[in-house]
Amino acid sequence: MxxxxxxxxxxxxxxxxxxxxxxxxxxxxxxxxxxxxxxxxxxxxxxxxEVTTEVTYSLDEFLVNLTDTDAKRYLKVLIYVGYGENADLATELETQKPVIRDLVIKTLRAKKTADFDDKVVDGIKKELIAVINPVLTKGKIDHIYFNDLLVQ
Structure with missing residues (x-):
């Protein structure tokens, strides 16, 4: 048991x-x-x-002096503008390119080397959009893209 x-x-x-x-x-x-x-x-x-298609337009390369007082410094950058598909705006960008380039050069020449820090560069892009859009009548640009950015 x-x-x-x-x-x-x-x-x-x-x-x-x-x-x-x-x-x-x-x-x-x-x-x-x-x-x-x-x-x-x-x-x-x-x-x-949804993926929206964006068209880019090259404003070509810019080479400008910066306003640093300690040394002569310059900026070399290739800039593209981005906008939604708009054939009229593409034509207007082509005809207004000299005016737009002049506005971009004036804006960039007022900057210092420290302004091109990764944290601040988005503010410069917004500033460029705000400077360029009033010139355009057939549409607005949405983005600025910096390619080959060199500060020396």
Whole structure:
């Protein structure tokens, strides 16, 4: 009689351990399943974002002196303007290019070397947009892109 109670206790122990593993495994599977669904929902939402096409126009390269007082410094930069598709604006940019270049040169010549720090350069881009847009009558530019920026 002493053997039967120990077999019953060990059988109970095995059943409890197996049930515990099934519950933990089920919870882990359910959590992974729900996490996988949430990840795919986010991806589907991201995929629905509309991509607007933007046209860029080159204002060519600028080479200007900066207003630093400690030494002679200059800026060399290739600037592009970005705008939504607008054939009339493209034509106007071409005809107004000398005026726009003059405005950009005046704006850039008033800057110092420290103004072209990564944190400040976005402010310069906004300033250039604010200077250029009043000249345009058939549309507005949305972005300024600096390529090959060199401050020396």
């Amino acid at each position: 002493s053997e039967k109670p120990s077999k019953g206790n060990s059988l109970r122990l095995v059943i409890i351990v197996l049930l515990g593993l099934i519950v933990v495994g089920g919870a882990a599977f359910g959590g992974m399943y729900l996490a996988g669904k949430k990840g795919s929902t986010t991806t589907a939402t991201t995929a629905k974002v």
